Amino acid sequence: MEHRWILEVLADLETYAACNDLPRLAAEIAGASATAQREIGLPLQEAGRAPPQGALPPRE
Template identity: 55%
Template sequence: MSHRWMFEVLADLESYALHNDLDRLAQKLSEVARYAAYEISSSEERNLPVPRQAEPARLELPPAK
């Protein structure tokens, strides 16, 4: 199964965040995309299946004002 869709969703979310002046969120989404690429490529290099139900990323957000 291709993981391309996930990177497209992350890119769309990052674009939305940047367009709406949510710079910290955009930065975190970029980090998540890089981490996902690393994990997927590492799994593929070792011929390991990528888990279908991974733990969701936990983003630390500032308290609501």
């Protein structure tokens, strides 16, 4: 599907937010990801919730 890339971008953003003490932002992004999955037509469990490879580490 041509829109799957957006799920990877959202996963990267969610991981960054979670790793950098931005829990409300991470939750909002998770909601946006679920919306994107529904609109793309994917089952919610297919996209997975594991951090993507190359996720940004926490800031120091």
